[in-house]
Amino acid sequence: MREISAEKVTEAVEKLCIDSNYYLSSDLMKALKCAYENEESEIGKNVMKQIVDNAEIARAQSLPVCQDTGMAVVFIDIGQDVCIKGGGLTEAINEGVRRGYKKGYLRKSVVIDPLNRVNSGDNSPAIIHYNIVEGDSLKITVAPKGFGSENMSSVKMLKPSDGVEGVKKFVIETVESAGPNPCPPIIVGVGIGGTMEKAALLAKTALLRPVGERNSLDYISKLEEELLNSINKLGIGPAGLGGRITALAVNVEVFPTHIAGLPVAVNIGCHVTRHAEIVI
Amino acid sequence: MSNVIKVNTPITREMAKELKAGDIVSINGIVYAARDAAHKRMTELLENGERLPFDIEGQVIYYVGPCPAKPGEIIGSAGPTTSGRMDAYAPKLIEIGLTGMIGKGARNADVINAMIKYGAVYFGATGGAGALIAKSIVSEEIIAFPELGPEALRKLTVKDFPAIVIIDSSGKNLYEIGKAKYKI
Numbered sequence: 001m002r003e004i005s006a007e008k009v010t011e012a013v014e015k016l017c018i019d020s021n022y023y024l025s026s027d028l029m030k031a032l033k034c035a036y037e038n039e040e041s042e043i044g045k046n047v048m049k050q051i052v053d054n055a056e057i058a059r060a061q062s063l064p065v066c067q068d069t070g071m072a073v074v075f076i077d078i079g080q081d082v083c084i085k086g087g088g089l090t091e092a093i094n095e096g097v098r099r100g101y102k103k104g105y106l107r108k109s110v111v112i113d114p115l116n117r118v119n120s121g122d123n124s125p126a127i128i129h130y131n132i133v134e135g136d137s138l139k140i141t142v143a144p145k146g147f148g149s150e151n152m153s154s155v156k157m158l159k160p161s162d163g164v165e166g167v168k169k170f171v172i173e174t175v176e177s178a179g180p181n182p183c184p185p186i187i188v189g190v191g192i193g194g195t196m197e198k199a200a201l202l203a204k205t206a207l208l209r210p211v212g213e214r215n216s217l218d219y220i221s222k223l224e225e226e227l228l229n230s231i232n233k234l235g236i237g238p239a240g241l242g243g244r245i246t247a248l249a250v251n252v253e254v255f256p257t258h259i260a261g262l263p264v265a266v267n268i269g270c271h272v273t274r275h276a277e278i279v280i
Numbered sequence: 281m282s283n284v285i286k287v288n289t290p291i292t293r294e295m296a297k298e299l300k301a302g303d304i305v306s307i308n309g310i311v312y313a314a315r316d317a318a319h320k321r322m323t324e325l326l327e328n329g330e331r332l333p334f335d336i337e338g339q340v341i342y343y344v345g346p347c348p349a350k351p352g353e354i355i356g357s358a359g360p361t362t363s364g365r366m367d368a369y370a371p372k373l374i375e376i377g378l379t380g381m382i383g384k385g386a387r388n389a390d391v392i393n394a395m396i397k398y399g400a401v402y403f404g405a406t407g408g409a410g411a412l413i414a415k416s417i418v419s420e421e422i423i424a425f426p427e428l429g430p431e432a433l434r435k436l437t438v439k440d441f442p443a444i445v446i447i448d449s450s451g452k453n454l455y456e457i458g459k460a461k462y463k464i
Contacts, residue, residue, distance in 0.1 A: 041462060043302075043444070047406050050442070054412035058357070067347045067357040067410035105356055107347045107430050117317065119429045148362045148385070148407060180455050181362050181385035183407035235463030239384065239406050241444070242458020272408045 002079070002136035004280055006087030009140070012278050013096025013126075016142035017072055018104035020276035021064045024055045027210040031248045032271065035185055035238070044243030048185075051238070051271055065272045069106035070144030072097045072126040073204065079135035090128060093140075098122040109147075129201065143208060143275040149186065149268040152178035155200050158262040167192060167264050168227060174266040175231050175247070180240020183270035187211065188231065188250040191265040193257035203267035206251035208275050215252055224250045238271075290338030291379040293399035299445045301452040305403065307441040311340045311382065312423075313434035315361050319369040321425050322433075326372065333424035333433055336373060340380035340403075342438075345430035346420075347410070355420045355436075357410030360384040363402070367391050374400045382443055386455060396451050403443040404454070416441040 036048035058065040101123035111117040154174045158166045191202025214221040227250040237243020289309035347356025363383030371394035379400045384407035419437040446454045
């Protein structure tokens with residue numbers, strides 16, 4: 001067994017919360033600059049310039065790219081030969097979120113109860129997804145999720161007879177009805193298969209993929225390209241003001257499912273779809 | 281880019297009616313920052329026959345919940361939030377004097393009808409550009425509901441705040457016009 005201290009986990013999560021909110025990944029920056037170059041609409045191009053300038057200001061001055069610094073979604077891949085010492089893993093992660101959001105001057109956007117709606121004051125708790133893997137390392141990914149885009153996401157239980165055409169229709173409808181709300185140009189995460197919650201998790205995980213990278217399955221890669229082309233014909237454009245570039249990427253993940261089902265989830269990520277990771 | 285129209289707040293009904301969907305503007309003066317929870321509180325005050333924490337006549341509300349200011353800064357990142365969540369509250373505020381809203385995203389028919397009936401304008405700011413937009417906020421003061429944290433009601437002074445008229449007081453909507461132009 002390899003021992004990792006809970007304090008080390010807390011420190012890592014603290015740093016990842018801050019870094020992910022201040023510094024956009026290089027793949028996303030490249031895609032945003034590319035969208036600025038390629039957008040045909042004058043207003044859309046102006047919006048893309050603001051978006052690129054904003055990300056550069058945030059990086060240079062260590063500021064949150066967006067004021068919605070999100071609910072902290074944390075993915076943990078923990079090796080089965082790892083033992084956490086000196087405290088519980090879940091508490092260590094939540095303490096990292098508390099420290100990161102305080103130290104980084106990030107907005108505290110979490111209410112303790114969805115109906116009573118009192119702010120928790122420290123952005124905890126995180127939404128944590130645990131995955132047990134082989135080995136003795138611990139991979140932590142922090143993906144703060146803003147709710148402008150989260151609110152525009154959707155899950156639907158299609159029938160097997162709906163097939164791929166049904167999937168395409170649902171994805172396009174979800175993006176079109178979201179319109180300007182999720183801060184386009186967006187990244188569209190799609191999960192197909194599994195159960196209801198598995199499809200949603202696949203869609204969320206799809207948002208972690210570097211922009212520009214395609215699914216390794218050829219037929220899914222083609223589906224991603226087709227969906228991206230269709231979405232960029234909708235005309236929504238940057239900030240929804242009209243234009244050619246509505247989405248930067250469509251990332252699809254698939255999983256085995258039941259003979260009776262075809263679950264599909266669409267998780268929309270805004271133009272500041274953020275994530276940072278570390279392997280301990 | 282097209283000419284930028286300078287808009288000084290407060291905005292009279294007549295001034296609001298002159299602004300047209302697609303106008304690129306820079307906003308200057310006082311705007312009030314309020315989002316979901318502050319709108320709920322303001323609506324409760326009105327329902328109880330009490331006064332709002334500020335005189336709303338001719339005022340502009342910016343839908344924003346800013347990040348905390350770092351030491352030495354005026355405000356943290358402060359871009360617009362999705363306006364549609366305030367649709368339930370906006371028509372009443374327009375009726376009693378509100379003439380401008382700044383946010384991002386679609387508005388419902390109730391809001392647009394109130395804008396047409398009373399004369400008000402809906403401005404869009406670029407969602408997700410919070411670090412950039414914060415540079416145009418020159419003062420910040422919490423004036424009510426401090427317990428709401430990021431959702432407290434704030435009085436902001438803005439200088440050259442970049443925005444665009446999305447929906448004007450005739451109901452013309454840039455989201456619809458822009459999308460139709462580029463839809464294939």
